[in-house]
Amino acid sequence: MCVRYVGFVLLVWFPGVLHGQSCDAPSLSGGYIVPEQEKYSHETELTYACSPGYKPAVEGWWAKSTCQNGKWSHKPQCIDEKACLPPVIPNAIYTENQNGWYEDRYVIRITCDKGYEPKGRDVTAICINGTWSSVPVCEKSILACGEPPKIPHAVIIHQRYQEIFAVDSEVQYECEDGYTVEGAEKSIFCIAGTWTKGPPCRARPTIEHSGSTVGGTGWEDTEQVGGTKPGGGGRGTETGAVGGSSATSGSNDRDSQPAFMSIDHCGEHPNVPNGDVVQVNRMSLKYQCNAFYTRVGSDTVTCYSDGSWSDLPICKEAFCVVDHTRHRWDNFQLSGVEYIKEGEKKTFPCIYSSWSRVFQCINGRIHFTDCCHYYDIQRGLCR
Template sequence: MNEIKCYFIVLILLSVWPDRIARAQSLGRDCPRPTLENGYFTPDESTYKHDDKIYYACNQGQKPISEGWWANVVCNDGKWSPYPLCIGENDCIAPNVPHAKLINPVQEGWYGNGNSAGFVCERGYEIITDSSTSCQNGRWTSLPTCTRKPFSCGSPPQVENAIIQQKYEDIYEEYSTVAYACGDLYQLEGQSVVQCKNAQWQVAPKCVKKGIQPEPPSRERTVSGDEDRTQGTSFPLYLEVQECGDPPTIVYGDTTKTERLSITYECSRFYKLQGPSQVMCLSGRQWSKLPTCVSNFCKLEGKIDHLKTLQSALFFEEETTEYFDCEDVRYNEYKWVAGNWKHYGAIGRCIKGNVYFKGCKSSTGFIIKHK
């Protein structure tokens, strides 16, 4: 009898324990409070949960290792990504040049004042200016430019019911080739290999039916954008959008483009799209999953501690900053902002619907958290 009880206990543990392990792994480990020299962060806790985000700024004479005066890091399974760091205001963050890669990039992610960095262009691009740049007083001297090589080609021609047998690329150099292969129910008509020449692709082949095409399966298939772009299918995944009738409406959003097989949505100002921007008509004459428009702004109005009273409501978008006058004029000053002299005494940054202020009575830290 005891042996039977033990047997059932083992079965229960075997069935429950893997699920608990999976859930524990999906949650991720907590992160300890990070060490940040010459800076401060919020919220300031002893430990943080997996996926928690904290924001940090640096003391006078220092700056975060990111663009702007404010940065954020995320707890990812027990580690901060990226780790918060304050560097000298005359140092430079690793430069980012479109379609270029750094030669021997520094692991720290920043370069000291006076140091240089070299670049090489991605395949299909070439440098038309100096290939290196220098960090001077917190700014990079003229960055190189990578331009598309002459006579190169863009995306290869799309062939219905066919796949391309090479890795997809945005740019193909002249004389590059791609090979097509048809689906099981189709046969190739024309040359299977197509070449890029004089900035144009040669005539692409066709895939024609071998015989009668069977009815498509009733189960819907989902493919990603990359797969849909490079892989053909032996049956249509979607119907034309007109088959589903008028496009559905979404709150704070509207359609921006209607094509044969898709409708594209975008949100009104101060809202951001959550979910797929493109909606398709499925074979069951139902729309694919709709996106939603969620708030992406902060609102300020009336009297706010330490600041001059606002005459009207102010809206500004997430992760943007606004400048304000202090109630005590002694803390107001002129500063050079975006190419113009601006009179202000505090900076407010919109973060998750809250506005964090810096300035006026406090040279470091926050004045008030206002929602």
């Protein structure tokens, strides 16, 4: 009986143990709540909306929030209607604002996940009147690899499954019981969008003490001495073969192409005119062309086992020259020589106040407009 009374007293004094804690009414500036009350019990849902010039700090012109053990599922909040909510950018990270929203004209800068790169090199977005302008996109890098190729009788270790692997990624594998690989290297690497080939997992020979291997086929994995395999006159209790014949070496199955090696194997880094090495990894070099030059070919260079480098990128001129001494443009002011990058536009003043010409470099050639007023240029009406 005493135990029952104690249990009853506990339920009376600690009702929150069974029913959850209630929530105080949220403070909402610039909006209104329905239903409006001082306390809300556990799992009670309220709805709120905002006054003109404001909006909820979540999607929609109205929002719901639920009391969960003394806390609201999200804090009801009305923000300036020109503010922006956090953008959703797959395969990217950016600095998140602690209050959960961003003021008008706020600029965020993203960083793409490994194996991805910003499309068009665009890495910023700006909040303009409640909407994000030009949200960046992270797309798969042309140098990244997909999932590693399936290796018969092996599994990938120390690595969770993923669809994209960044360039120079290394994954290790391990053979199933009864299989082994030649040599100690059991890794494959992502090089310029392609996985290297690792040694295959081969069945260990089954040794019988009668002096021969089962079926006489165990020689593929026995150790070679002096380039030949031991014959019938060898240590018959371990490695003897029927009739003293030898089997073909497993090396014939390997690709005849040179294998990828560490860049140290190839020595001094190759020179790319108008380009520089910007990243050095164990298995590759990454090049970047100087300003006013564009890259032709892969920016990643690898080393082969024969001591040679893979194809080098070419840094091709990608600019135009604006020289008033060579081109006589009427009503135009220009002192000296100006360079314009491929695809870039530049505006230079005419002799009239607030009038200018627009120059653009397209395929290495200069294109330009007539002298136009500032407002026509801003509206794209200058031709």
